[in-house]
Amino acid sequence: SMVHSNKFQEILLNQFRYKLTDVITTTSATLVELKDLISSLNHHVATAKQRVSNIEDAQQDLNREVMELRKHIADLCSKVDDQENRARRNNVRIVGFPEGVEHGRPIKFLQETLPELLKLPSGTSLEVERAHRSLAPKPAEGQRSHPFIVKFLRYQVREQILTAARSLGTLEWNGSRILMSPDLSRDLMEQRWRLMPIKKVLREKGLKY
Numbered sequence: 001s002m003v004h005s006n007k008f009q010e011i012l013l014n015q016f017r018y019k020l021t022d023v024i025t026t027t028s029a030t031l032v033e034l035k036d037l038i039s040s041l042n043h044h045v046a047t048a049k050q051r052v053s054n055i056e057d058a059q060q061d062l063n064r065e066v067m068e069l070r071k072h073i074a075d076l077c078s079k080v081d082d083q084e085n086r087a088r089r090n091n092v093r094i095v096g097f098p099e100g101v102e103h104g105r106p107i108k109f110l111q112e113t114l115p116e117l118l119k120l121p122s123g124t125s126l127e128v129e130r131a132h133r134s135l136a137p138k139p140a141e142g143q144r145s146h147p148f149i150v151k152f153l154r155y156q157v158r159e160q161i162l163t164a165a166r167s168l169g170t171l172e173w174n175g176s177r178i179l180m181s182p183d184l185s186r187d188l189m190e191q192r193w194r195l196m197p198i199k200k201v202l203r204e205k206g207l208k209y
Contacts, residue, residue, distance in 0.1 A: 089155060
């Protein structure tokens, strides 16, 4: 009986050892798989970080290129605007003459009308290279007429016209108020409009600018 009991215990012990060995072997294999998985994940994370870093670097490079392009475009626009204003250097914009008073001959009309309107010295010759109404659809009844854009042959004549207009202040022709100003590009006009409040304050304080 004792012998049978010892053999039975030995069999149970061996079975337990086999199962334990199997469990340990399985656990070891699982740990190896987990280690490989963690290593693989670390590799993927490192690769992802590198890709993110590369994308960030590329984005920074792209941002720099965009900034450089914007600056280049701004410089080009500034040069174009400067050239446009140089081309308009001898121009005067005249607002207020009713539509059609020139009867299709704007140069003749202005050469006859402006000297008297501006009280220029007798015999003053206004050498006009070209004159035309601004290009836009014909205004409806009651709307402001198109301004004249007048290009004088000489800059001095243009300055004489504007100086005379400023000195007289209000100009009227057959009941119509006439305004004269330099013919500037849209960008330059907007810049000057933005400066108007500052110039007003400077004038009120008696400061030269």
